[in-house]
Amino acid sequence: MDNILLTLMAHPDDAEILCGGLCCLLSEAGWEIHIATATAGDCGSSTLAGDEIARIRRGEAEAAAAMLGGRYHCLDRKDLLVRYDDETLFDVCGLLRSVRPRVVITHSPSDYMVDHEEISRVARASCFNAPIPNAPAPPRSRPLESIPHLYYADPVGGVDPLGRPVLPSLLIDISSVIDAKTALLACHASQREWLRAHHGIDEYIEGMKRWARERGSLTGVEYAEGFRQHLGHAYPSDDIIAGVLGPLHRPFPPPDHGGIE
Numbered sequence: 001m002d003n004i005l006l007t008l009m010a011h012p013d014d015a016e017i018l019c020g021g022l023c024c025l026l027s028e029a030g031w032e033i034h035i036a037t038a039t040a041g042d043c044g045s046s047t048l049a050g051d052e053i054a055r056i057r058r059g060e061a062e063a064a065a066a067m068l069g070g071r072y073h074c075l076d077r078k079d080l081l082v083r084y085d086d087e088t089l090f091d092v093c094g095l096l097r098s099v100r101p102r103v104v105i106t107h108s109p110s111d112y113m114v115d116h117e118e119i120s121r122v123a124r125a126s127c128f129n130a131p132i133p134n135a136p137a138p139p140r141s142r143p144l145e146s147i148p149h150l151y152y153a154d155p156v157g158g159v160d161p162l163g164r165p166v167l168p169s170l171l172i173d174i175s176s177v178i179d180a181k182t183a184l185l186a187c188h189a190s191q192r193e194w195l196r197a198h199h200g201i202d203e204y205i206e207g208m209k210r211w212a213r214e215r216g217s218l219t220g221v222e223y224a225e226g227f228r229q230h231l232g233h234a235y236p237s238d239d240i241i242a243g244v245l246g247p248l249h250r251p252f253p254p255p256d257h258g259g260i261e
């Protein structure tokens with residue numbers, strides 16, 4: 001497998017917010033970057049019609065991917081209707097067989113929004129399915145040689161839907177690429193302006209930096225992103241990101257973390 005990263009998230013800007021720093025670091029390390037979303041973000045406006053804001057956001061996502069020298073893919077699902085279903089599994093298996101990633105990043109299995117959780121399950125299943133010759137997939141798509149390495153980004157706000165903290169097992173120091181991550185996020189101007197109008201401050205960028213500083217404080221760096229690796233049966237368990245980007249910081253999990261996922 002070549003050094004290819006695929007992020008599979010629900011909405012445009014999720015990847016840039018949750019793992020944009022990692023994308024920048026792997027791009028610098030020579031990896032090919034693919035950013036895929038389930039939807040084009042048709043509910044991302046309080047004033048524009050769904051198809052109009054989706055068209056704008058698709059362009060914003062393409063610009064961000066291009067900044068990484070990468071490609072943007074959209075599964076053309078609808079916001080709030082992302083589901084773990086036959087059609088989505090079929091399409092994502094085809095996407096994996098086409099992109100052929102070594103590493104896949106998706107949402108936390110537990111997150112604040114069902115769209116995020118559903119596409120996370122699709123990503124998990126599709127990584128397992130894509131090497132299986134008879135798995136549901138587009139005709140003539142070539143099975144993967146093996147299951148890609150799968151990682152979950154932090155849930156939004158670092159908590160599950162019950163408000164319990166979700167601690168990362170892997171913290172990536174993104175201090176050197178925080179400006180590049182900011183530039184990626186700034187591609188999503190429609191969302192930035194919406195939040196700016198609502199909050200009166202540049203919350204889109206400031207919120208991202210605030211969270212990255214909080215994750216950085218766990219490990220003594222200025223800015224960090226948190227991840228957990230999927231370690232279920234048959235999935236690769238060597239920490240390939242640590243191998244590529246080390247030194248990495250692993251203060252977690254604590255010996256007794258009862259009640260914390």
Ligand SMILES: [Zn+2]
Nearest residue numbers: 010011014116
């Ligand atoms: Zn989202």
